[in-house]
Amino acid sequence: xxNKKVTNTNQRPKMKSKSPVNTLTDERxxxxxxxxxxFFLNRKVTVVTMDSKRIEGILAFIxxxxxxxxxxxxxxxQRTGIYMTLFKHALKYVxxxxxx
Numbered sequence: 001x002x003n004k005k006v007t008n009t010n011q012r013p014k015m016k017s018k019s020p021v022n023t024l025t026d027e028r029x030x031x032x033x034x035x036x037x038x039f040f041l042n043r044k045v046t047v048v049t050m051d052s053k054r055i056e057g058i059l060a061f062i063x064x065x066x067x068x069x070x071x072x073x074x075x076x077x078q079r080t081g082i083y084m085t086l087f088k089h090a091l092k093y094v095x096x097x098x099x100x
Contacts, residue, residue: 037062037094044077044097045069049090057084059094067091 045054047069051100060083061068071082 037067040094040096046095046097048091048092048095049086052092055084055086056097063100065089067094078094 003075005080022060037059041062043059045057045059047057047067049055055069057069058079060070066085067085069086071080071084072078073080
């Protein structure tokens with residue numbers, strides 16, 4: 001008897017090499033409808049913080065931990081060019097004013 005360790009290679013999962021550009025996956029990602037907060041990008045939203053403060057503006061940017069909102073003038077509802085960064089953990093909810 002030999003003490004060699006025998007491994008069954010048929011039971012191992014085969015690893016495929018990842019190419020730097022996967023065009024099929026990229027095409028699917030571009031066709032996919034946005035989900036979560038990405039659905040509200042460049043739309044007028046109302047954000048309510050954990051201390052119940054309401055902030056209205058245009059959702060300009062979303063990252064892993066924060067969002068950026070462009071403020072609107074109260075009377076004319078035009079963009080002011082002033083941006084506000086809010087951390088996601090400080091938000092209670094985000095509501096879109098006009099989802100269409």
